[in-house]
Amino acid sequence: MRRKIVAGNWKMNTLPAEGIELACGVAKGKGEVCDCVNLIVCPPFTHLYSVIDRLRDTDIAVGAQDCATEVKGAYTGEVSAQMLAALGCEYVILGHSERRQYYGETSETLNKKMARAYESHLTPIYCVGENLEERESNRHFEVVKAQIEEVVFNLTDLQFSKLVIAYEPVWAIGTGKTATAEQAQEIHAYIREVLRSKFGAAAEQCPILYGGSCKPSNAAEIFSQEDVDGGLIGGAALKAEDFIAIGKAF
Numbered sequence: 001m002r003r004k005i006v007a008g009n010w011k012m013n014t015l016p017a018e019g020i021e022l023a024c025g026v027a028k029g030k031g032e033v034c035d036c037v038n039l040i041v042c043p044p045f046t047h048l049y050s051v052i053d054r055l056r057d058t059d060i061a062v063g064a065q066d067c068a069t070e071v072k073g074a075y076t077g078e079v080s081a082q083m084l085a086a087l088g089c090e091y092v093i094l095g096h097s098e099r100r101q102y103y104g105e106t107s108e109t110l111n112k113k114m115a116r117a118y119e120s121h122l123t124p125i126y127c128v129g130e131n132l133e134e135r136e137s138n139r140h141f142e143v144v145k146a147q148i149e150e151v152v153f154n155l156t157d158l159q160f161s162k163l164v165i166a167y168e169p170v171w172a173i174g175t176g177k178t179a180t181a182e183q184a185q186e187i188h189a190y191i192r193e194v195l196r197s198k199f200g201a202a203a204e205q206c207p208i209l210y211g212g213s214c215k216p217s218n219a220a221e222i223f224s225q226e227d228v229d230g231g232l233i234g235g236a237a238l239k240a241e242d243f244i245a246i247g248k249a250f
């Protein structure tokens, strides 16, 4: 049985007080969600600690949205994996398409960030996904394969056993367009096959989340697919009731 995960990526949204209120709302609704589902919230850096503090007595985990490539030192503006772990973060989103697209993150950068995350015992949620042009020219399989080969294939078996992957087609992020359940299953199964070619049977245990305009009205259908183990939720994670409704979609 693979772990089921619903993770909220708040992106650069909510001021501290709003973030705390959102976290409290999620905590309040958690009882409605099956215990078999791991809920994770990923607030901005500025209120990570307040949210961790509020969620201390719950089983809702907290993740960051990024971490530095370096361990420590003269890197103005950066936040290290070790700092995040010291706050009580358990997860870190790495390789989100917005970071790849707007901040020039490459496989080289991401290999470093993955190493830092594991050194600090953070679980990476590694994001992959193709853009519209790549999908339309039928190159989505090769794009996703390269994103996995160039980064995930460098992990040890032990590191891989802790990894979470999120497949997020760029054309579906924040656009209201969602991959169909069949499209999601097709590429999730493909991702698992690529993982199997390197890590063997351990690939069966790796949670692969879907992300891209996932909402209460479409989550159940997407999550019902065999190789979809949950979701990485953007917009709909900003309303506690929607996030909880997605958690209940399993």
Ligand code: PGA
Pocket: 009, 168, 172, 173, 174, 175, 211, 212, 213, 214, 232, 233, 234, 235, 236
């Ligand atoms: P969205 O974002 O749910 O708003 O499409 C998902 C994501 O980027 O993680």
